[in-house]
Amino acid sequence: MPFLGTFLFLVPVLWAGSVRTSAGLVYLFVVWGLLIVGLALLARPISRAEADPEKTASHESEGAEEP
Amino acid sequence: MLSFNLLVAICLVYVAFLFFIAFAAERQAASGERPWLRSPLVYTLSLSIYCTAWTFYGAVGYAARSGLEFLTIYIGPTIVMLAWWGALRKLVRIGRTQRITSIADLISSRYGKSTLLGVLVTLIALIGTTPYIALQLQSVTLSFAVFTEGGPETLNSTAIWVAVGLTVFTIIFGTRKLDVNERHHGVVAAIAIEAVVKLIALLAVGIFVVFFVAAGPRDIAALINASPIDVWELRPERWMTLIFLSGAAFLCLPRIIHVMVVENADERHLATASWAFPLYLFLMSLFVVPIAVVGLAMMPLGANPDLFVLTVPLALDRDGLATLAFLGGFSSATSMVIVAAIAVSTMVSNHIVMPIWLRSVPSGATVSGDLRQVVLVARRVTIAAVLLLGYLYYRVSGGGTALAAIGLISFAGVAQVLPALLGGIFWRGATRVGAAAGVTVGFLIWAWTLFLPSFGESGVLGAEVLAAGPWGIAALRPQALFGLEGLDPLVHSVVWSMSFNILAFLIGSFLSFPTPLERLQGASFVNALSPGGGARSWAVSGAGAEELLVMSQRIVGGRDAQALFEAEAAEQGKGGYLPEVTPEFLERLERVLAGSVGGATAHAMVAQITGGASVSVDDLMKVADEAQQIMEYSARLEAQSDELRRTARQLQVANEKLMALSVQKDAFLSQISHELRTPMTSIRSFSEILRQSEGLAPEDRQRYAGVIHDEALRLTRLLDDLLDLSVLENGQVSLNTREAALDAVISAALVATGVEEEGLVVRREGGGDGVRVITDPDRLSQVFINLISNVRKYCDAERPVLRIVTRDLGDRVAVDFIDNGSGVPGDAQELIFEKFSRLTDQQAAGSAGLGLAICREIMLRLGGSIRYLPGQGGGAFRVSLPRAEARAA
Numbered sequence: 001m002p003f004l005g006t007f008l009f010l011v012p013v014l015w016a017g018s019v020r021t022s023a024g025l026v027y028l029f030v031v032w033g034l035l036i037v038g039l040a041l042l043a044r045p046i047s048r049a050e051a052d053p054e055k056t057a058s059h060e061s062e063g064a065e066e067p
Numbered sequence: 068m069l070s071f072n073l074l075v076a077i078c079l080v081y082v083a084f085l086f087f088i089a090f091a092a093e094r095q096a097a098s099g100e101r102p103w104l105r106s107p108l109v110y111t112l113s114l115s116i117y118c119t120a121w122t123f124y125g126a127v128g129y130a131a132r133s134g135l136e137f138l139t140i141y142i143g144p145t146i147v148m149l150a151w152w153g154a155l156r157k158l159v160r161i162g163r164t165q166r167i168t169s170i171a172d173l174i175s176s177r178y179g180k181s182t183l184l185g186v187l188v189t190l191i192a193l194i195g196t197t198p199y200i201a202l203q204l205q206s207v208t209l210s211f212a213v214f215t216e217g218g219p220e221t222l223n224s225t226a227i228w229v230a231v232g233l234t235v236f237t238i239i240f241g242t243r244k245l246d247v248n249e250r251h252h253g254v255v256a257a258i259a260i261e262a263v264v265k266l267i268a269l270l271a272v273g274i275f276v277v278f279f280v281a282a283g284p285r286d287i288a289a290l291i292n293a294s295p296i297d298v299w300e301l302r303p304e305r306w307m308t309l310i311f312l313s314g315a316a317f318l319c320l321p322r323i324i325h326v327m328v329v330e331n332a333d334e335r336h337l338a339t340a341s342w343a344f345p346l347y348l349f350l351m352s353l354f355v356v357p358i359a360v361v362g363l364a365m366m367p368l369g370a371n372p373d374l375f376v377l378t379v380p381l382a383l384d385r386d387g388l389a390t391l392a393f394l395g396g397f398s399s400a401t402s403m404v405i406v407a408a409i410a411v412s413t414m415v416s417n418h419i420v421m422p423i424w425l426r427s428v429p430s431g432a433t434v435s436g437d438l439r440q441v442v443l444v445a446r447r448v449t450i451a452a453v454l455l456l457g458y459l460y461y462r463v464s465g466g467g468t469a470l471a472a473i474g475l476i477s478f479a480g481v482a483q484v485l486p487a488l489l490g491g492i493f494w495r496g497a498t499r500v501g502a503a504a505g506v507t508v509g510f511l512i513w514a515w516t517l518f519l520p521s522f523g524e525s526g527v528l529g530a531e532v533l534a535a536g537p538w539g540i541a542a543l544r545p546q547a548l549f550g551l552e553g554l555d556p557l558v559h560s561v562v563w564s565m566s567f568n569i570l571a572f573l574i575g576s577f578l579s580f581p582t583p584l585e586r587l588q589g590a591s592f593v594n595a596l597s598p599g600g601g602a603r604s605w606a607v608s609g610a611g612a613e614e615l616l617v618m619s620q621r622i623v624g625g626r627d628a629q630a631l632f633e634a635e636a637a638e639q640g641k642g643g644y645l646p647e648v649t650p651e652f653l654e655r656l657e658r659v660l661a662g663s664v665g666g667a668t669a670h671a672m673v674a675q676i677t678g679g680a681s682v683s684v685d686d687l688m689k690v691a692d693e694a695q696q697i698m699e700y701s702a703r704l705e706a707q708s709d710e711l712r713r714t715a716r717q718l719q720v721a722n723e724k725l726m727a728l729s730v731q732k733d734a735f736l737s738q739i740s741h742e743l744r745t746p747m748t749s750i751r752s753f754s755e756i757l758r759q760s761e762g763l764a765p766e767d768r769q770r771y772a773g774v775i776h777d778e779a780l781r782l783t784r785l786l787d788d789l790l791d792l793s794v795l796e797n798g799q800v801s802l803n804t805r806e807a808a809l810d811a812v813i814s815a816a817l818v819a820t821g822v823e824e825e826g827l828v829v830r831r832e833g834g835g836d837g838v839r840v841i842t843d844p845d846r847l848s849q850v851f852i853n854l855i856s857n858v859r860k861y862c863d864a865e866r867p868v869l870r871i872v873t874r875d876l877g878d879r880v881a882v883d884f885i886d887n888g889s890g891v892p893g894d895a896q897e898l899i900f901e902k903f904s905r906l907t908d909q910q911a912a913g914s915a916g917l918g919l920a921i922c923r924e925i926m927l928r929l930g931g932s933i934r935y936l937p938g939q940g941g942g943a944f945r946v947s948l949p950r951a952e953a954r955a956a
Binding site: 001002004005006009010012013015019020021022023024025028029032033035036037039040043044 | 288
């Protein structure tokens, strides 16, 4: 997730100067909304797994964030 | 238009409402039931203190000036939230298990509870927070100013009153008590309410702007295309730097760590916050661009875009909406200031005041008196001081545009903690030296390249320093360090400070060696999420439970401390209040204390009582890498089994020896009783004859008495021999060692035995007067006498001949006694030196089989040896002994 998010939010760098604000606005908010939905969908099974301690060991630290 | 007084009244009512909420929350928490306080929603809302007045008002202004770039401030935290499972969850877990009280505490605890790092991070936080607080004061003051026509005096007095009001609120709810968990339910409740208010306010203004001022989203799109920010002028380096900075700040800002880690009541809340908080940010920024473009379109040219949120509704005579927007901004400012002040004051009291206090008061932790008062007073004073500093900064900086940029400058400052923080929770090799070096270097570069220049050319750094560098060194120009020109100052500073920060951190970590406590803490931080108990940092010590109780009472209060000690004692199966001071107990106690005064201070206090912390090897073993652990374990097993094998072998040898000894002893006993009984029998029978027979002829009597006498002599000799042997064997014999001529000793022995008169032929070879030895001549001659008389007793040749050969063996001299008899058979050659060993039945008078045993012992004591010498054509014994240093002339 963090890597996908970082990538998606860095895509506009490739378009630098060639895109209108309105289009960029729409792109960023759509990406943002999708990521939030993704997080919400992930959070549910994860917190359920959390309650069930046996499953927790399988997901360990996924590493750093930031570009 | 609203009157200023009405606005103040609304503010006061709002603040009173917040007070009420906070009090209600505190009361609910105190009564033990806090269902809504524990909800993940409140947690998520409390995280929203990320959105300060700077984002509330400033985002619109930012959008009006630079277009979409303002979004980076929200995208950064969103990306961090995307990594919540790996990073944030770990932080929260660490915060809970280690009872972290602040970011400074987190860093200091990770690096071996280092006071130095605590102070460093606290200073950075203080320097980073003060301008930020000034920014909040400015925005509240400006928003007040929108409603009034007051001059600068009114503005200043407004700022003062806001600062005072915030101080009072923060002190009341932030330092009411010293909680072992450092949680402030009242404050959390209040900032959750404020979060709702600011969201609703911004959404309300946004909806109003989109649907009532403009004609829906399409119209807004048209407005955007017609506005000055029509083309998205994205500067890649700024875009990336800002996303990085805001993400870093979200992890490092003291106030965020405070609500996210310290105030966290349940780890699962993070799962909800992982999507709910980005959603909050999403909603907060959704209407920013519409408000900005509408404001740009309808407001006069010189209008401050930072205040569009207020001025647009006001211009359209929507007083109610404007008031709501004002309250939103007010909420953003106050919640940030309150939490930041609490966080910073906690750091200052735990990492600066307490260590100084501990050091300045003789015998620190052990004196009596309530320490909580000291801590609380320190915090209250700090809160007031932080707000005062913020106010002064606001006054000094003139509240101008210089402040507007301070948000990002502040971000860049606190981001210097990031490498140490992330390195601390993901990399076990990170050390205190590395962290301190990284933070210091990064902070200095940040100060030089960004913070100091931010005061402008009239500020700390003059225009010429900015243009030409200090002392004319162009490479050190604050905004073109090492000749890197043409970059945006912020990007320039972040690039340099973070690169050098990380570099110093890595180099410092690689070159330094962590202390045991650091290793332990490092392992428990890095492995915070893996199941299994953490390691202890206390070895068993002689600390008195009573002293610990006295100290704990002073920090967490009598009731809590006694309850803790009593529970611990009960768990250990003891009554009363004084449990055994086990390492586990010390560890738990330290954590509890850390919740009140921070890890480093708690550690220092416990260490004062227990006489220093020590980490045992077993503890370190516990935290070794798994692979390393397995290796260590198998190595240990191997060593153990080797050891066992060795021991088993030794035991076996010892056992054999013992068995042999036991057999020997039995044999010895039976031998000796036999030897004693034979003469005793004859003595008894002859004495009986003497006693009973009256008319015994005198010559018979003489003969019998002679026999008794002989037997008694034999007994005496036997006993003498035994005594001699036992003395020799026990090493109790005192030797009269001196230099002597070997020949003389042999001659004396020959004379003493008188064998030559009895017809034994003695031939002497070699030697001569020249051979001198260092020995006890009496004892040596005893050996010779024994050997010579053995020849007389056992040599079965018809004409016995004894050869005595003296040989030179370098540093030793050997004397061989060789006869012409049949000698000793091979298998008995070793046996003859044992006690009571006799080869033949020829019971020569007086022989108890002790002679050679005695000889062997004597030679051992003299530093020589006696051996049977086979293959000499008869019985042969070699006596060898050390020669005297210099051969006499």
